[in-house]
Amino acid sequence: MDADNYYIYKNSWIEHFNKNGYSVFGIDLQSHGESEGWENLSLNVKEFDDLVYDVLEYIQKVQDDNARYMNYSSSSYSSSSSSSNSSSNSSSNSSSNSGSNSNSNSNSNSRGGESPRNDNSANRMIAPLPVYLIGQSMGGNVALRALQIVGKYRGLNRRLNIRGCVSLSGMIAVEALGLPSSYIYKSFFMPLSRFLSDFLPTLRLLCEMPYKRFQYIRDIGRFDTMRYRRGITCRFAYELLKAMDNLDHDMRFMPRDIPVLFIHSSKDKLCYPGGVVSFYNRLNIRNKELHMLNYMEHMLTMEPGNERVLSKIMNWLYNMSRPQRITA
Incomplete structure (x- = not known):
């Protein structure tokens, strides 16, 4: 991101x-x-x-937009082919039956001239795009939670077509609070955060990000004009604690046929590495990978060495992008 808050595409992950x-x-x-x-x-x-339902709704919107685009492109191509066929048939004195068949095929594709944007039945014929979720920090929790919701509602993934998930420094546990399954987490931190959420919901909690090796990451956040700097509300803090607890509690809903890649730093002082290891060891799915790094900290997409993280993801995607049967 440059000084004017514009994302720099060149040499970026997106590029x-x-x-x-x-x-x-x-x-x-x-x-x-x-x-x-x-x-x-x-x-x-x-x-x-x-937040999770917003992501799932957005994926559905992407799939719907793609289906409309593919139907529109297909209909436009069919109409163009029919017109050229009709012209060539006339010049070569082809029989009227041949021309009639061409017109019939064109009409069946475009419903007699109706705009394909409204052709919902045609949209359903387009196979949904394969989707791979990638989330960092809190976004890692959102991505994993999305899989649990997909696992709870059987058949949902037939429309979304989520094929894999990557958690980067995922918010599965916070080092200062310990594991969500621990006694102190459930008996002290959860009740305390709920009390503050109920009685002081809009009070803001300021916390300095514990970047030690790459402190410039904190400076980048300070210069980001879209980043709110006054802290999270007590309500949001409670929801974050509850999110980690829910993720741990609902592990049984993780779809067994959707692969998950965890990449985490052993030196992460924000999202507890031990929590990721514990979650990974208890996760009962067919395909899972965990890569623990010792040369980075928390913001794996920005810190030195991020190109190695990107390479791990690309290799994983290459191996995972083969056709898979969706059962969730």
Whole structure:
């Protein structure tokens, strides 16, 4: 990102994904960036799962837009082919039956001239794009939670077609709080955060990001004009704790046929590496990988060595992009 807050595409992760045939879609989560927050407050949410449902809804929108585009392109191509066929048939004195058949094929594709944008039955014939979720820090929790919701609602993934998930420095546990399954987490931190959420919901908690090796990451955040700097609300803090607890509690809903890649730094002082290892060891799915790094800290997409992380992801995507049967 440059001094004017414009994203620099050249040599970015997005450019690398595009060059390898992947389109990249993203949104500002509720109360982040330019998105509105609950009660018009930044860094404030009613429920953490609202963020997850927004992501799932966005994936469905991408699939629907792609289906409309593919149908429109197909219909335009069919109409163009029919017109050229009709012209060539006339000049070569072809029989009227041949011309009639061409017109019939064209009409069946475009419903007698109706705009294909409204052709829902045709949209359903387009196979959904394969989708791979990638989330960093809190976004890693959102991505993993999205899989759990897909696992809870059987058949949902037939429309979304999520084929894999990558968690980068995922917010599975916070080092200062310990594991969500621990006694102190459930008996002290959760009740305390809920009390503050109920009685002081809009009070803001300021916390300095514990970057030690790459402190310039903190400076980048300070200069980001879209980043809210006054801290999260007590309501949001409680929802974050509840999100980690829910993710741990609902592990059984993780779809067994959707591969997951975890990449985490052993030196991460924000999102607890031990929590990721614990989650990974208990995760009962067919294909999972965990890469622990010792040369980075927390912001794996920005710190020195991020190109090695990107290479790991690209290799994983290459291995995972083969056709898979969707059962969730």
